[in-house]
Amino acid sequence: MSNVFTFVNPSAFRSRTEIFQESFTASSEVEAMLPVYHVNIKGRVLDIAPADSNETPTITCRLEGFTRRRGKLHGSNTIAPINMESCMKSNWIIHDFEGNRYKWKIKSFRSPDWVLLDENENIFASFDRSAWRRHVNGRLTITKPVSKDFLLIILLTNRLVLRTVQDKETAASAAAT
Known part of the structure; x- marks a missing residue:
């Protein structure tokens, strides 16, 4: 099992992110591939489900406040x-x-990458946006063995962090104009 997602x-018009268990930089590279997971965003709710599960969420994140x-x-x-x-x-x-x-x-919302740390500051995962293209958001590398539930938490919360960073980028762009 690959540790890179x-x-x-x-589509820019859908609030779904597809997660592939491969490494690539262009969306055209995935045309013949199938995603392993889907993350859906609906307002304050994000959920993750295996791509072959008919969209039954495995883990749901509900934002509050x-x-x-x-x-x-x-x-x-x-x-x-x-x-x-x-x-x-952030x-x-x-x-x-x-x-x-x-x-x-x-590091900063303009930084191309971020890391997942445990309480002892050990790196469990890193996300790299430096090679992202229009539809490719970035690449997540899991650096330590994790359980299936924790893998899903990492994937789902990474998408939440990405959403937070993208929202701040949009706000900064709007303020600059």
Whole structure:
């Protein structure tokens, strides 16, 4: 099983991200491939499901509050909290379903990459946007062995971080004009 996942938005008009268990830089490279997971975004709710599961979500993230800086991950009979570290940082604090704490650390919203750290600052995953194209959002590399549930949490929360960063980029572009 590959530890590299590429995030692709097949259309600018759909709120779905397809996740492929391969590494590539252009959406044309995936035309003959099938995604392994789908992440759907509907307002305050993000969910992830295996691509072959008829869209039954495996894990759902429900954002709360006016600013959507906190929420909960809902798995099978389990709930784990998530929240932004502060209003000044885009870092997200997440927990797995066993209660272990992790942090998506973003250097700055203009940075092309970010990492997932455990409580001891060990890197569990890294996301690289430097090679992204119009529909290819970036490449996630998982650096340590993880359970199936934690893999889904990593994939889903990485998409949440990507959404946060893209929202800040859009706001910065609008403010500059």
